[in-house]
Amino acid sequence: MPEPDPSDEIVYRPLPGNGLSSWTSLFLGPDHVLMRIRAGWNEEYRRFYLRDLQAVVVRQTARSLVWTIVLACLLAAVAILVVMARPPSLIPPAVIFLTVLGLPLLVNIVRGTTCECHLQTAVRLQRLPSIRRMPTARKFLAALSPAVAEAQGRMPTEEFRGRLADAWRETPPAGPPPGLIGAPARIRHEEGSVHLALRVVLLVGAGMNLLAGLGDEAAWVVLSVLLFLTQLILAIVAAVRQAGTDLPTGLRVTAWLTIAYLVVLYLLFAASGLGGIFTPARRGVASEDLMLVSAVWAGAMGLAGCLQLAVFRGKSRRRGRRPPTPGS
């Protein structure tokens, strides 16, 4: 077999999203986008010809928000613990812990909102794992779009939308054709009953924490434990049930947030019971502080969740009366 001519080597330009941590990278060739997938000592390549690209779909995700909330919760928990306990021996490890948590939090905030990016062609929907943040996605689109315009021809946006709407009027599109690679599962409707129950139990818990010390202490402790377990079970069920549903992102995030809150609360109460961290005189004050903090948290989350659910159900009902039609 004759040797390939070196002058025929294709020159590739790296596209945004080629981080060191990424196992996939994107490159722009003369007439195609090349996706390189690294697996150990092997490299696999997928090509998407510019003339075939129909769309780049970027969908915002809540991953960065969830991480921000979880890290902020942990930071807050450590900070509260240090402020309430105040033993000098706790300060150096607390500073290290705060730095370890604070740095990823800062990086997460600076890098921007997370997203999922897909390339769509007539027969394929390919996820681009190297594009995980909205700023990167914008840079990727800015680099790709001129090349696609050169390959497919330029068309004013309004004219393009008009022609597409006209084409849809003649033949309405039927969503993604079957057999698309990476075609998503259908989203099912969820009323959010478990979420509502969770919010109600959170509000009850907030009320109980505010009224702590008024009744029989033993009965209050038993009730608190039962309520805590109920909240945890409901939060886990809500987090599991919400997958693949049309529940808004805010509600979905607060289910995870509730789990994080319950874990932090458990850790804080467990820590407040340790004699090594709190002096006996300070233990009672710390417990009261924790009660107040948890009451405010639970109340805020319960109220916010109930409001979100009311808005969501209202929107769902209105949408149920007037279903959206493509192109309308």
Add this chain to the structure above:
Amino acid sequence: MAAETNATTAQAACCTRCGAPVPPELLNRDRPLPCPACQAQLMVAAYPALLTGPAAAERPRELADEDEASCFYHPGKQAVVHCDACGRFLCALCDIQLGGRHLCPNCLKPAAGTAPEGAPTAASELDRRRVLYDRMALMYAILPLGFTPLITLYLAVRYWSAPGGLLRGSKVRWIAAVLIALAQLFLWYALIFSDWF
């Protein structure tokens, strides 16, 4: 090109969460907007290829009379183009367009070693997978296990000329791997024979 073409229809950019078509008014916006079906925040860059839909399949035509040029692989079909690598006449079915060239299926077999003159230039456009021997050699060179530098040297002798990654042409890894392997070998021998002197 004389070939029948199927009619094509416009497609839709789809929401990657619910699969619903994204309405035209949401396309090519500079900020994310909610999907009408699932409320997912979408930013969709759509291109004119969306208007043409899937590429229509071209059907080869039957020969109208015996004087017409016929396809090398399908003698009963009308030739519409010749292969840029081997020059054989091809019908619409056998014509494979690659990088602006027309090739026949036989010329797209560089891996089998049967490709005629001129075909390998298309190889880099067809590569789907490559083994990075330079990376492998470097890893063996770094491992301090005594026998690993020998593996590195074997890999260097065996695969020095093998093509590396599609996007890297330099031999830096190879050179580094060989130098590290030689240094490691020297150290091992120094360590073993130091007791003799």
